[in-house]
Amino acid sequence: MSYILPINHSILYFITPLLGLIRDLSKKKQFSISKFLRSPFLTWFIFKCTNNIWVSIIYERWFMLIYKSFYSLFFPNIKKIKQHKKETYEPDTLTSLLSMLE
Numbered sequence: 001m002s003y004i005l006p007i008n009h010s011i012l013y014f015i016t017p018l019l020g021l022i023r024d025l026s027k028k029k030q031f032s033i034s035k036f037l038r039s040p041f042l043t044w045f046i047f048k049c050t051n052n053i054w055v056s057i058i059y060e061r062w063f064m065l066i067y068k069s070f071y072s073l074f075f076p077n078i079k080k081i082k083q084h085k086k087e088t089y090e091p092d093t094l095t096s097l098l099s100m101l102e
Contacts, residue, residue, distance in 0.1 A: 013040040
């Protein structure tokens with residue numbers, strides 16, 4: 001089977017995880033080895049079923065989208081996120097009043 005681009009399969013397995021790693025390091029300043037290895041393993045597993053790397057990459061992304069959507073529905077942490085943003089970005093009223101008096 002010929003592909004549009006002559007790219008080695010092992011490189012394709014790590015494109016999405018590398019981009020995710022760069023995003024996590026720039027945004028959250030943290031690194032998770034389990035998140036990094038999850039996509040290549042899942043893509044490889046789907047590839048063994050389909051024998052098409054491009055379809056495997058698309059199915060892996062669809063699977064992760066559905067998984068993350070259901071996870072956020074059943075384990076909502078929106079209150080935790082809102083509380084963190086409130087503590088981080090809204091100044092304490094007493095502190096802001098004192099700074100206005102100075």
